Amino acid sequence: MTAEPDLDRALVQHLADLARLHLPAERLATVLQNARRIVAAFGALGDLPLESGGDPDLQPVRLRTDTAEPPLPLDQVLANAPRTAGGMFVVPRVVDG
Amino acid sequence: MTELWQLSAAGLADQVRRGSVSARDVVRASLDRIERVDPALHAFVDHRGERALADADAIDGARARGEPLGPLAGVPIGWKDNLVVAGERTSAGSRMLADYRSPFTATALQRLQAAGAVLLGRTNMDEFGMGSSTETSAHGPTRNPWHRDCVPGGSSGGSAAAVAAGLCPLAVGSDTGGSVRQPAALCGVFGLKPTYGRVSRYGLIAYASSLDCVGVLGRSVDDLALWLAATAGVDPADPTSVAAAPTTGAAAPAADLRGVRIGVPWQLNGPGLDDEVLATVQTALATLRELGAELVECSLPSVAHAVPTYYLLAMAEAASNLARYDGVRYGARRGEGTSCDAMTTASRSRGFGDEVQLRILLGTFALSVGYQDRYYGQAIRARELLRSDFARAFAACDLLVSPTSPVPAFPLGSRIDDPLAMYLCDALTVPASLAGLPALSQPCGYTAAGLPIGLQWTAPAFGEDRLLQVAGAFAAATDHHSRRPPA
Amino acid sequence: MNGFTTVIGLEVHVQLATQSKLFSPAPSGALGDPNTRVHAIDLGLPGVLPRPNAAAVELAVRAALALGGDVQRVSRFARKNYFYPDLPKGYQISQFESPVCLGGAVPLGAGRSCRLQRIHIEEDAGKLVHGELGTLVDLNRAGMPLIEIVGEPDLRAPADAQAFLLHLREILRYAAVSDCDMELGSMRCDANISLMPIGSDRYGTKVELKNLNSPKMVQRALEYEERRQAAILAAGGRIAAETRGWNDEAGESRPQRSKESAPDYRYFPDPDLPPLVIDDARIEAQRARLGELPQQRRDRYRSAFGLPEHDVVALTQDRAVGEWFEAAVQTGVDAKTASNWIQSDVLPAWRDRGGPLAEFPVTPQRLHELLQLLAQGTLTQVTARRVFRHMVAHAGSAATAVQQLGLSRIDDADTLAPLVAGALAALPEAAAAVRAGKERALDALKGHVMRATKGRADPDAVDRLLRAALAAD
Incomplete structure (x- = not known):
């Protein structure tokens, strides 16, 4: 298992800014927890040695x-x-700005 | 005596064409049934009432003038609240679009109207299709007709519940990662997701463009075939729609399955399945063997990564597709009197529910600089592997079979606070979505508690006729599909 | 600049001359009242999908061929994600990793050229109007078809940038890709400029200049920026990476926004749009439509017609003018005569009139007929010009115009004799002067006769008759 990116408060806040979403403090904790669990569960995909195949189909x-x-x-x-x-x-x- | 609401779409259209019943009476029967049954289910967000009756009158008028009537003449159809109808409200289950009215009608619905169908009302769904239980709808949840404390599945849960409860014989849904098939399984009806591109997406409110398919839920294979014949075909308004040979429509079901090679991918038939689901599907496989089918063990190795692959792609596309909801041209606006940026942020934060916001954030993450190759990029590559897995499997068999959902209907509220647990409900349906293949779910048995269990068929691209034939053969040999939920 | 090498690169947006928008069937071209040229697709309404325009792709291919680029058989549309109220979908459909054309070059004159990095297709955004109530959004321009032509940083002087734009405009107009009107916005230019010490091979910090509405303005803005950066560097200062807006009236640029943190556009292939595949047949069809480019035409005019450089340039600035010229030569008009008439009469009258040159009432064939009347002596230079103006106004043949104007040449002695006598009577001093040997005074007498005939008198006949009359006295 590789180290997952530091999906921390600052990164989630940055993503929220990019997506024009406002996360109040009480929501941020839940979102952070869910996002970390999901990204951790999806992380194995990132470690697969996959080669790009283009758009054949x-x-x-x-x-x-x-x-x-x-x-x-x-x-x-x-x-x-x-x-x-x-x-x-x-x-x-x-x-x- | 059989009541009108119990009849199939094919049966109703036949009677309307022959004149043994009027389209008005058929639509009236559906509206009455909705009045009586739907308050306890909440399958419909609303219905067109008098406007639907007026449409029915137009069909009766056409018959009176001796004009030819379409294959779905007078058949009342529910449609998922993410397909737009000119002048009618469409909300995609979101506060964001609570008052939105489209200036145009979705191609699939237009084609159904051209075939004589009457648009009855819009059915409930998870917000923007993001959910597997219809609990994320801004209109509140829909209940499962078989057990009202359970979810109907999702995201086309309203369509599934409506068909199961006899509110209408057919309901249009949409399937991005299983959103037609999974609720069909959980509500004990048939659900068809056509090949990607076979039915136009124009007018379907996008969740994930490379995966979204318009599909249908019904109580018989013939009805699904009628629907497909009416809606399939290339559409100049959808650049991803595909010109394929027309379907044969009401394909005659095979009397038996001799000579049909059915692949059983072990990855979809065992790991992580509920015991009752596993046992019921084993019994179904035995029935298939008795019907003469040859069962072939096969493997789809990349299915192991299908759930993350699916969710990363769907979330990334959704983050971009949902950027148009900025409070400028339509949709609920908040934060008037601030800056434009603050208005957009306030409108989105208030207009989107929690699950939608979570998926937008994760989709933004999967696409953002520094992470895109590891997340979105890997998912694109894994999708190609999965496509080749399917191609290899279909070299050795005609169709694939598996359960539709790893679990039967689950209690309302039991998974809604655990997104990851909810995502795993789609483990068996996302592979066909990722590969763009046609797939069908049909009832194949019930749990001890009386909850339906679905059997999923997957065919090569444009193999819908094959799906319908085989599902028809299984249905003819069994009676799971004719059981109705308690009144 | 003193001690520095100036490095300039241009990015030029050009609006393609299609009937409809890039991804919707709403009309392209003129804009009209706000939000009156908008399709549901341009509004980004829920449920819409893009419908890519074949003509836009073809014009992009033609531009690529005209600029010597390498047309890509497979390219992809990509989404550039950002929020702005003039961007209805929250993303712009553009091309990113896989553009429709790689390479190519724009000539700068004198055998020099500037390499191109790429050409890609993209849609335009809408327009914002800042008012009392807030900001107003007009989406007429949203979805207009554009190509972006990205130049390499090969330019070394502001004058090169102007030359780049003038040549690019000429080529794209020849190829009928766009009308390239910078004032009206169908051609827009952003310029990047940096300075590096002479002899260095490391580029300095880039500044991006925006709001450049003519080739001259591009040059002025770059000259200003070149001086500004040189002064900062000479004083030991640091150049800030920023975008600056040019104010032509004030003759200076001002910072618009800092680019220190690059925005994250999250580009990815548009899942609504499968790959754009351009087959050889489509490319060859565009090559066939391309025709001759300005440089090739100038070479040909020099060698085939032996025209002076000034004429060559005048006849090739616009593709239609050259075509008109060649049609005139085809009818038998001498090349230099045709060139003279085009420059002194046809072009001024066409510009006054407007519209396409192909619809100009004096066709090359009619000019030929007019010049024949001149050669035959029916018309004089003076009356021929009057006939030409009449033909422009009334769109008939030269013969009809001559008839309508009553303008054939008068050379018979019976008609001219009384007029010659009248001139001698009216200008006795001039007559005396001629008799006294002042040859030039004859012109005044001739002029009198010409005026009396409204220029129709044959100058040779008048000369002969005047001399005879004066000698006879």
């Missing part, structure tokens, strides 16, 4: 003929939107 992707079709009517584009203005989706201010 996959058929080529089917391509579409380039023809434009009418777009979705604007009211349907916006139908499920939480907030709109002037035919656009409105989100809280984007802060570049």
Whole structure:
């Protein structure tokens, strides 16, 4: 059994940031425990000496003929939107960082 | 006297076409049955009520005008809540999509409507298909009709319970790692997962794109065949859908199984199985032998790694597929009045349940820099090995057989806090998913407590007709499938 | 730069000239009102799947061939995962490990060129508008088909970067891959620049420049950045790895975000899209559509037509102009004459008019007819130009225009004699001057007759008649 990565609080927090999830302190402990058990159980796979075989079984992707079709009517584009203005989706201010 | 709700889809469509019963009466019977039985089960999230009756009237009208009716004329069909229908709600079992309405209809459902089927209502499921018990649904759990303290399996648990309880003769499900077959086994009905790409995924809310298949649950092999004939075929809207020879539809079941070579992979027929499941499947194998089949011991060595392989791939794809739920264009929004980033984080943290969040985190981990090769990369390679294992096995036999689930239906709440224990429920179904192969589950017996046990068949790609024939032969020789849960 | 070698690499996004988007059948091209050119696929709605566009793949292949790249028989679409409100799916479909083209080069002129690392296909994102209410999202641009052309860091001066873009634009327009309009955003450029001490073989710290909206602006921004970095290094400072936005009005760049921690995009093959397989037939079909590239055409014009360099350049900047020129020569017009007319008359009139040159009302055949009337003496240089303008405005043959304008040459003495007499009467001083031996004063008298005939008088006939009249007095 190889050492599993240090799936610690900091890494889980980093993954949560990447995935745009907020883990309150009380959830973090459970998530950490479950994630560690699962990754430990899956770890043996990482140790197998496997060679990459490419994509032998996959058929080529089917391509579409380039023809434009009418777009979705604007009211349907916006139908499920939480907030709109002037035919656009409105989100809280984007802060570049 | 047999009531309408007890009839098969084939039987109902036949009567509607002949005019011995109206489509309205058939749909009415299903709606009545839902009113009476479903409060205790919660198989349906909701139903279309008057709109379904109006659709039935349209079919009756077409008949009155002498127009030809489709092979599923008037058959009420439940559909899993992760297939979109234009103008109707679709939630994928998630708070995130509580009020979502799609502007278009899934190809598979459109094709069923074209064959005359009436869309009855959407069935309950684990959130985004992530679960094996239907307990992670934001709408609350579904109960097993055979034992209401037990789960129906999942993630298509609502569809399985609905069919088992006679709420509708057929219900559409989706199967990513066993989500049609496992609940079919736990609810004592038939469940078919077609070859990957055989039925269009357009309009199926994605869990894991390289594994997701639209499938079906029903009470007879003929009904599954009717469903497959109506839905299969290439779809320009799904780049992974495949053009294959059309299925023969209602394939005549073989009278016996002489000359059929059935492989029994030892890795799927012993290790980790519940005693009653093992014993029941052994009895089924004996029946197959009596029917003339040749049973061949075989091996799928890579099955040993199938569960981690499956979960790593599914979680990685899910982490990416579920990134679109950001609170911008649709879906539940939280954190208005903050920054856009904070809004997205708040919306996702509130909109997704615990299991979905756990899988997104682990999927993000499997893809992230520094870990991708060891986790996602290894899973991709292990999947190729498993595909070659199957190819080797099918060189020596026509089909493979095993139990569908290592355990019968388990009590509600017994595994929900232990994700790893839940994942192991899929140990026997994920191999066919990883290899993209068609597989079918059928009832093959019951535990002492009266819980159903399922037998799983796996065929080479596009071997659905073979699956249906062999399952039909076994069903004709036994009566496990005709037992009904207590009223 | 003093004591330093400048190292520049460009990454250029080009929007492909398709009818529909890369993965949806929504129309591509012009944008229009917000969110009016959006398909369910572009919105990333639950249940949608991408539908890859054959024409986008073909144009990418054509671009690869035009730039001498190695088209990959098998490539893959990959997901680049990040959250941003202009990115509907939470990932961009691009190509990562396995792009559609490897290698290739862009000529820089004077026999030099810049190598390309790769060309890949990807979808565009939407547009954000920052307003009072918050940020507004318009997804018209989301899903537009792009190729990204990634250059090697072979450029050694800001002027090379401009040359790279001008040549790239010319080639891609020739190949009809894109209209490559930097102002309208159908061609976008990011530049990486670093300085290293002369003689060193280790690249310095890279700075990425964004917001460069014309080839000239790219050069200006790089010149500024080159000076800025040289000053920091000369003072013993350290260059920060960062992205800087160019402000052309202020003539300076400002830091946009620090790149010290590279984002983790978690690229992986898109499980919705099987491998992109491009067979030889598809490649050869694009090679056949490619036609002659600007460099080859210039060589040919020099040798086949013996045109001066200025004419060669003028005729080859646009593929259509060269085609028009060659069609004119084909009808029998002398190459240099055709070139002169194209530069002085056809191009200005076409630019005023707009639209494709193929729809320009004066066809090469009609120019040929016009020039024949000139050669036959029916028209003068002056009236021929008037006829040309009439043909542009009314789209008829030269003969019809001459008729409509009443413009044939007047050379008979009976008509001209009274006009010559009139000129002598109107300009007695000029007449006296000619008689006194001032030959140049004759021009004023000729001009009078030409004006009286609106340029239709035959200059030789007028000359003859004037001299005769003056001698007779």
